[in-house]
Amino acid sequence: MATAVIDGISTRYEIIGSGPPLLMFSPGGFDATVEKWRTQGIYVVTQFLEHLPSHFTCIVFDRRETGQSGGRVERVTWRDYVKQATGLLDHLGIEKAHIMGGCMGCSVAMAMATQAPERVDKMVLFWPVGGARYRMTGHQRFAEHLAFVQQNGLEAVVALSKESNKAFGADPRGGPWISVLRHDAEFAKHYAKLDVDAYKAIVAGMPRGLIDRDTSPGAEPEDLVRLDIKTLIIPGADFSHATSAARYLQECIPGSDYWDIPVPQLMAENTNARVIDFLRV
Template sequence: MATTTIDGIATRYEVLGSGPPLLMYSPGGFDATLEKWRTQGIYAEIQFLEQLPNHFTCITFDRRETGQSGGRVERVTWSDYVRQGKGLLQHLGFDRAFLMGGCMGCSVAAAFAVEHPETVLGNVLFWPVGGARYRMAGHQRFAEHLAFVHQNGLEAVVTLAGESNKPFGADPRSGPWVSVLRHDKDFAARYVRQNVDHYKVLVAGMVRTLLDRDTAPGAEPEDLLRLDIPTLIIPGADASHATSAARYFQECIPGSEYWDVPVSGQTSTATNARVIEFLRKVAGTA
């Protein structure tokens, strides 16, 4: 593992394999560490990092505010997540790269393609988050954090963060900066000195920015409709990864390929083969 500073924020990353660069936005919601590609749910079953590095230079990293990466108390937007990935590519000396997003990482990958189309060779969106239940659950988490802050103050958040290893999704009271609070004492000291009323307004704005629709968030449909980037979409089918969110990306991204295979058919062998086939085909025409 290595660490670099991007936009003033420490970023922990790992580079595996050789070949064309593939920047991978981790799954895991608001706990998107690079380990999630190996350990979380279906990703542990499919084992992308056992296959993709044989063909590509795979770049994984802890998204800001997760794992051992740093953070900053601000109204975090999809563009902030994009900036981290773009900065990491620049740090590694890559002008262009393939992108792959898992779960919430799909929304960042889509936003990246909109903001920097000249950088993106092709895009793989695996199990995009979205759907009404995903939005409702996300808003509920932020509401629980705001209620805890309102009742107990910011010092209680820092204390709570030190009492367990649960991420924001598992214990919403701890808030979206909980990982940074655990490993950065200076950050924690600045965190408690904030104006608590300003903080509550910031968090309320953050959830409205990130979870603003009942389909896949991340990029406006009018911007997706103007994309000219080869895109492979692989659908999920549960409360956080509604199939409708994947279909939304298919509808909005011209010429996108939709792998219409149920989750039961998304085996390790079949899924890795489909992703590698797509990326190698695009690489051959880039």
């Protein structure tokens, strides 16, 4: 693992394999770490990092505010995630790359494709997040964190961060900066002294920007319909990865390749072959 400082925030990353560059946006919400490509749900089955590095230079990283990457208390938006991604490419001296997102990483990939299309070759969206239940659950997490802060204060959040390794999604009380609090003592010291009312205003605004619709978030449909980037969409089929969200992306992204495959048929061999063939053509 290596570290780069991008926009004043530390980013933990790893480069695996050789070939054309493939920037991979990790699955998971506020726990989008490199390890999730191997350990989370369907990714245990697909084993992308055991197959794709034989064909591509895979660039994987912890999204800001997750894992060992740093963070900053601000109203985080999709544009901030794009800034981290393009900054990492700049750090590595890469002008243009294929991009691939898993889960919420699909939303970051879409944001990058619409905001910095000149940096993107082809795009793979695997199990994009979205759907009404995804929105409701996401907003509920932020509400639970705000309630905890209101009742206990920010020092209690810092104390909570030392009690377990649970991320924001597993224990919403800890909030979106819980991972940074665990490994950065200076950040934790500053965090505990923040004005509580100002902090609550920042947090309250985040879900309205990041989880703002009942389909897949990350980019406006008016921007998606203007994309000129070859895109492969592989749909999920559960409460957090609604098939309707993937179909919405198929509708919006011109000429997108929608792989209509039942989830039980998604295995390592056929899934990696599909992704490799798409990116290499």
